[in-house]
Amino acid sequence: MGSTDFSWKLADHPKLPKGKTLAIVVLDGWGEANPDKYNCIHTANTPTMDSLKTGAPEKWRLVRAHGKAVGLPTEDDMGNSEVGHNALGAGRIYAQGAKLVDFALASGKIYEGEAFKYIKESFDKGTLHLIGLLSDGGVHSRIDQLQLLLKGAAEHGAKRIRVHILTDGRDVLDGSSVGFVETLEKDLANLREKGIDAQIASGGGRMYVTMDRYENDWDVVKRGWDAQVLGEAPHKFQNAVEAVKTLRSNPKANDQYLPPFVIVDESGKAIGPIVDGDAVVTTNFRADRMVMLAKALEYEDFDKFDRVHFPKIRYAGMLQYDGELKLPSHYLVSPPEIERTSGEYLVKNGIRTFACSETVKFGHVTFFWNGNRSGYFDSTKEEYVEIPSDVGITFNVQPKMKALEIGEKARDVILSGKFDQVRVNIPNSDMVGHTGDIQATTVACEAADLAVKMIIDAIEQVGGIYVITADHGNAEDMVKRNKSGQPLLDKEGNVQILTSHTLQPVPIAIGGPGLGPGVRFRKDVPNGGLANVAATFINLHGFEAPNDYETTLIEVVDN
Ligand SMILES: O=C(O)[C@H](O)COP(=O)(O)O
Ligand SMILES: [Mn+2]
Numbered sequence: 001m002g003s004t005d006f007s008w009k010l011a012d013h014p015k016l017p018k019g020k021t022l023a024i025v026v027l028d029g030w031g032e033a034n035p036d037k038y039n040c041i042h043t044a045n046t047p048t049m050d051s052l053k054t055g056a057p058e059k060w061r062l063v064r065a066h067g068k069a070v071g072l073p074t075e076d077d078m079g080n081s082e083v084g085h086n087a088l089g090a091g092r093i094y095a096q097g098a099k100l101v102d103f104a105l106a107s108g109k110i111y112e113g114e115a116f117k118y119i120k121e122s123f124d125k126g127t128l129h130l131i132g133l134l135s136d137g138g139v140h141s142r143i144d145q146l147q148l149l150l151k152g153a154a155e156h157g158a159k160r161i162r163v164h165i166l167t168d169g170r171d172v173l174d175g176s177s178v179g180f181v182e183t184l185e186k187d188l189a190n191l192r193e194k195g196i197d198a199q200i201a202s203g204g205g206r207m208y209v210t211m212d213r214y215e216n217d218w219d220v221v222k223r224g225w226d227a228q229v230l231g232e233a234p235h236k237f238q239n240a241v242e243a244v245k246t247l248r249s250n251p252k253a254n255d256q257y258l259p260p261f262v263i264v265d266e267s268g269k270a271i272g273p274i275v276d277g278d279a280v281v282t283t284n285f286r287a288d289r290m291v292m293l294a295k296a297l298e299y300e301d302f303d304k305f306d307r308v309h310f311p312k313i314r315y316a317g318m319l320q321y322d323g324e325l326k327l328p329s330h331y332l333v334s335p336p337e338i339e340r341t342s343g344e345y346l347v348k349n350g351i352r353t354f355a356c357s358e359t360v361k362f363g364h365v366t367f368f369w370n371g372n373r374s375g376y377f378d379s380t381k382e383e384y385v386e387i388p389s390d391v392g393i394t395f396n397v398q399p400k401m402k403a404l405e406i407g408e409k410a411r412d413v414i415l416s417g418k419f420d421q422v423r424v425n426i427p428n429s430d431m432v433g434h435t436g437d438i439q440a441t442t443v444a445c446e447a448a449d450l451a452v453k454m455i456i457d458a459i460e461q462v463g464g465i466y467v468i469t470a471d472h473g474n475a476e477d478m479v480k481r482n483k484s485g486q487p488l489l490d491k492e493g494n495v496q497i498l499t500s501h502t503l504q505p506v507p508i509a510i511g512g513p514g515l516g517p518g519v520r521f522r523k524d525v526p527n528g529g530l531a532n533v534a535a536t537f538i539n540l541h542g543f544e545a546p547n548d549y550e551t552t553l554i555e556v557v558d559n
């Protein structure tokens with residue numbers, strides 16, 4: 001569109017009225033799958049979500065939430081919160097970080113950019129450190145990208161490389177960490193044969209070391225800092241495979257929560273602390289769980305924990321993680337330019353917007369929803385409320401999380417009449433689903449269902465409209481399956497628990513007294529995905545969607 005004829009003004013919808021309070025609920029990790037005992041949404045008592053599905057067939061449907069529908073490289077890529085909320089908020093499908101990094105590595109462009117040239121200045125005298133999640137999950141990072149970057153960095157002059165690994169078990173099976181470390185060790189051994197001093201220097205489980213998000217618990221980042229930068233950790237090993245195997249042998253241990261360790265030489269000295277003159281790359285492409293470390297690595301003024309030592313390094317992110325904060329200032333690959341999101345359009349068309357979740361998902365309905373931007377578009381028309389999450393626990397011990405508090409907050413705000421759009425993320429089915437605890441996940445889904453009921457009841461009272469959907473699957477399938485759908489067993493004959501997201505579609509339901517009698521889902525968008533939702537709710541606010549948005553899911557028929 002030419003810059004001169006661009007306008008933020010949205011056209012009036014020819015049939016749909018303005019002024020209805022709209023609740024948008026994103027159930028995190030709530031997909032649709034065959035009912036069996038490993039489908040916690042099925043086993044849970046969820047009368048509200050059930051009634052939406054069975055009560056009004058023209059107002060309930062499934063939408064795609066994985067693979068190409070959300071800008072991921074292949075149809076084998078499960079959905080995730082970042083790409084899901086980006087699509088929901090932006091109404092268009094963007095090539096996402098995973099894909100952009102693939103392109104940059106395949107074309108070699110990654111080595112021609114400003115950031116690579118910048119870190120390269122350290123290669124003569126300093127060490128190149130790579131810090132990131134080690135798995136093939138494809139949600140935050142991918143090991144094949146790390147392998148290519150290692151090879152490319154060596155070819156472009158890196159002589160001493162240290163890798164700081166974060167074990168996964170959340171986007172991939174628990175226990176798979178050992179295999180990934182072995183794969184990486186082989187690559188590093190190959191580099192050593194070529195005369196490059198390349199080794200793993202430290203490690204730890206992603207949820208306990210480094211990868212916190214939305215500033216829920218800085219201790220997580222500090223534990224990583226101590227190991228990666230200071231070379232200090234409670235556990236010391238001479239070999240990373242041995243480290244992971246030994247730490248996992250504790251019956252309570254799992255990949256997500258492995259304690260931090262450093263690799264030491266024969267004299268017990270850490271082999272890879274980060275020191276003045278070194279280069280550092282954080283290899284995750286996804287932002288939320290790298291922003292905190294990026295702040296610690298980049299900000300001169302920093303008071304979140306005592307860094308003890310703040311080395312003078314050249315730091316680059318795989319991507320820029322926060323477009324508003326411009327953090328980090330150097331990045332190997334440019335992030336997707338997600339602009340003109342629904343949030344910005346609607347606020348500029350007078351829609352007063354409220355968004356809320358608890359800490360662990362707060363950025364999902366704000367930062368991701370708004371195209372990876374922190375902050376308000378217009379603070380006079382928007383309010384974002386974060387309900388503090390519990391800290392230092394795995395959510396299977398507290399499966400209700402803050403669902404009811406989020407529901408109450410949304411209810412109060414809806415009843416206040418101060419906002420036109422009230423948007424929440426209810427985290428339970430995702431956060432508890434990631435623990436692999438089937439019983440607790442069932443309780444989690446029940447709590448989420450209750451929160452939905454509170455919001456729907458409030459919408460009934462004010463004559464509003466609700467849109468209930470999800471960002472990707474998780475709790476609806478808690479086991480790894482073979483191609484014919486049978487649960488897979490491990491060596492001991494136990495079912496293999498699936499802690500990750502799924503490839504399943506997610507439901508979307510519309511309703512409420514403010515929804516005109518002729519509004520229903522169209523039948524001619526059978527492959528609709530999350531990116532079609534924005535045009536849908538823009539319509540429900542009484543506007544036509546911008547014409548480059550993915551098409552709306554609804555139509556208005558004359559009764
Ligand atoms: O970061 C996480 O918790 C998982 O890797 C993905 O979950 P999310 O995409 O639902 O946040
Ligand atoms: Mn999610």
Ligand SMILES: [Mn+2]
Nearest residue numbers: 029430431434
């Ligand atoms: Mn998740």
